[in-house]
Amino acid sequence: MTESFTGKIWVLDDDIDTDIIIPTDYLALKSVDDMKPYAFSPLRPELAGQITPGDIIVGGKNFGCGSSREQAPEVIKALGIKCIIARSFARIFFRNSINNGLLLIECDALHDEVKEGDTIEVTPGTVIKANGKEYTIASLPDNLMEIINAGGLVKAMRKRNGLS
Amino acid sequence: MGMTMAEKIIACAAGVKEAHAGDIHTVELDRLMSNDGTTHLTIDMYNKLKNPQIKDVNKLVWIVDHNIPSDSPKTAASHKKMRDFARENKITFYEGEGVCHQVMMENHVRPGELIFGADSHTCAYGALGAFGTGVGCTDYLYAMVTGTSWLLVPETIRFNLHGKLNKGVYARDLILTIIGRISANGANYKAMEFAGDGLASLSMADRISICNLCVEAGAKTALMEVDDVAMDYLKAHGREPKALFTSDEDAVFAQVFDIDLGEIEPIVAKPHFVDSVVPAKECLGVKIDEAFLGSCNNGRLEDLRVGAEIIKGKKVAEGVRFLVVPASQTIYKEALKEGLLDIFMEAGAIIMNPNCSVCWGSCQGVIGEGETLISTGTRNFKGRAGHRDSFVYLASAATVTASAIKGEIALA
Numbered sequence: 001m002t003e004s005f006t007g008k009i010w011v012l013d014d015d016i017d018t019d020i021i022i023p024t025d026y027l028a029l030k031s032v033d034d035m036k037p038y039a040f041s042p043l044r045p046e047l048a049g050q051i052t053p054g055d056i057i058v059g060g061k062n063f064g065c066g067s068s069r070e071q072a073p074e075v076i077k078a079l080g081i082k083c084i085i086a087r088s089f090a091r092i093f094f095r096n097s098i099n100n101g102l103l104l105i106e107c108d109a110l111h112d113e114v115k116e117g118d119t120i121e122v123t124p125g126t127v128i129k130a131n132g133k134e135y136t137i138a139s140l141p142d143n144l145m146e147i148i149n150a151g152g153l154v155k156a157m158r159k160r161n162g163l164s
Numbered sequence: 165m166g167m168t169m170a171e172k173i174i175a176c177a178a179g180v181k182e183a184h185a186g187d188i189h190t191v192e193l194d195r196l197m198s199n200d201g202t203t204h205l206t207i208d209m210y211n212k213l214k215n216p217q218i219k220d221v222n223k224l225v226w227i228v229d230h231n232i233p234s235d236s237p238k239t240a241a242s243h244k245k246m247r248d249f250a251r252e253n254k255i256t257f258y259e260g261e262g263v264c265h266q267v268m269m270e271n272h273v274r275p276g277e278l279i280f281g282a283d284s285h286t287c288a289y290g291a292l293g294a295f296g297t298g299v300g301c302t303d304y305l306y307a308m309v310t311g312t313s314w315l316l317v318p319e320t321i322r323f324n325l326h327g328k329l330n331k332g333v334y335a336r337d338l339i340l341t342i343i344g345r346i347s348a349n350g351a352n353y354k355a356m357e358f359a360g361d362g363l364a365s366l367s368m369a370d371r372i373s374i375c376n377l378c379v380e381a382g383a384k385t386a387l388m389e390v391d392d393v394a395m396d397y398l399k400a401h402g403r404e405p406k407a408l409f410t411s412d413e414d415a416v417f418a419q420v421f422d423i424d425l426g427e428i429e430p431i432v433a434k435p436h437f438v439d440s441v442v443p444a445k446e447c448l449g450v451k452i453d454e455a456f457l458g459s460c461n462n463g464r465l466e467d468l469r470v471g472a473e474i475i476k477g478k479k480v481a482e483g484v485r486f487l488v489v490p491a492s493q494t495i496y497k498e499a500l501k502e503g504l505l506d507i508f509m510e511a512g513a514i515i516m517n518p519n520c521s522v523c524w525g526s527c528q529g530v531i532g533e534g535e536t537l538i539s540t541g542t543r544n545f546k547g548r549a550g551h552r553d554s555f556v557y558l559a560s561a562a563t564v565t566a567s568a569i570k571g572e573i574a575l576a
Contacts (some may be wrong), residue, residue, distance in 0.1 A: 007564060009455035014350055015349075015437055017545045017546075019525070019543070019545040019546070019547055019548045020545065020546060020547070023525070023552070024524050024526055024548070025525065025530075025549050027201070028231075028236060028238040028239055029238075030238070030240070036447065041547075041552060042545075042547030043546065043552075045370060045552075046430045060351035061349055062348055062352065062382065065348060065349065065382065066543060066545060067201075067203060067283075067284050067524075067543075068201075068202070068282060068284045068298040068300050069201060069300075070202060070205060070300035070301045070302060071202075072206075077420075082488055088352060090349065090352060090382055091352060091353050091382065091384055092284055092298050092299065092300060092379075095299065095300060096299075096300035096303075097303035100302065100320040106262055107448060148380060152302065153302045153303075153306060154212065154213070154302060154305070155208055157213075157306070157330065158213075158214075161214070
């Protein structure tokens, strides 16, 4: 996933925790697809219904803090979110996202200079273009990009072992 | 160049002489803990692998604690999946014996070990000088199948503790103060190491409480030097260290804080962030609907003693539910023997079986719309304990118990 893509953004604040992303109450649901309508519900109950595949989330500091529940990045991916761009990510969420093939990008400046509904262009590992401005972004190591491109760690392991 | 405790443990687990912050190493894990929060997902993924095998089943510990006893056919099915898989594969399995981290401290953790837990509060194991870190179920699966994982060696923030906590001030107040000072991501990707002459005055219960909460500052792990207090605990539980490490004098720390324990005061973390801390006296009078004494953070015998002493001969305020949840069966039995549970029951508290309870907003004790909980649990995120429009304040066992008696936030 190094090709450019564009997407409409949803802007969230600092410290978006995993209980916000998917509350405990819904973890017993049978599948991540069943959980989708409840994503972000403590904060913005209407948000999950408004997100369309290909959208991008822009967050503040410490995105994904809290529990190690892997359903958090899974449900965001299931909603069709293309990537999350935040000022920083909590570490367990970072690993879990990579392991589920969800692209995360750290960018300090973007959050304060865009508004919800803007369309931005992202070239992973290179640059974000928004409202006529460009933001340089770091690239992830090749082994992590391999996992993301495969759709997650389990899929990457299967691919490495020659399984489909 | 000297090494920190975290660097030494990773070097040992990676089989290399030296490891330094920023290096990435493939490490061999000593132990792998998973609970009913996500184990069913791990099993589903495991079953999708071709001819999967567990690398070393002796390293696995599975614990049902989040929803025990089950509250619905769905959780019962999830537990059954975990129970059957554990039995079939001869995995060490606990069900209802306590909150996972307490069970691990009582039965498994050894100094110098590198432990993955599919639970964010795995950093608690640092109280015994072990590098515990929380991972998701995919990382857990990889470690379960290969016995290894990759780790970025973290920088370390060192906290030198001096003196003693004043009477009426607890480890919980100390760690909330620290989290308030460095913020909810102040230790993101980093290790938090505690040392100094003040450590000797802290009990194992205090130490577990401190290390346990470090993930609320974003920490990858928490570590404490193993001293006589830790060694006594280890021996009393019939275990020996894997290895004893301390940070070298010329180890490089990202930051160093000196903390005078005598300056710490009772603290409350206000809704909805763990780092929204204020002196408890600034919250006096806030009406509460429920109080919770328990969790992997503060459900130990020492916490129950503190609460029992405060509530002895008094009553829980009218209209308030006071939940008391010992963190393990061992603690439960000790509390029974000491008469602590009698005291709580006389006061009108509800005693529950060891589980994660309302701390993670599961089967028992969840709060409704507009309600307020004061809790010794780990988190106060919006909606964490029940309805999305509810409020959680975090505090010590003493402040929680005093508040249960008064029906509003109060000091003991």
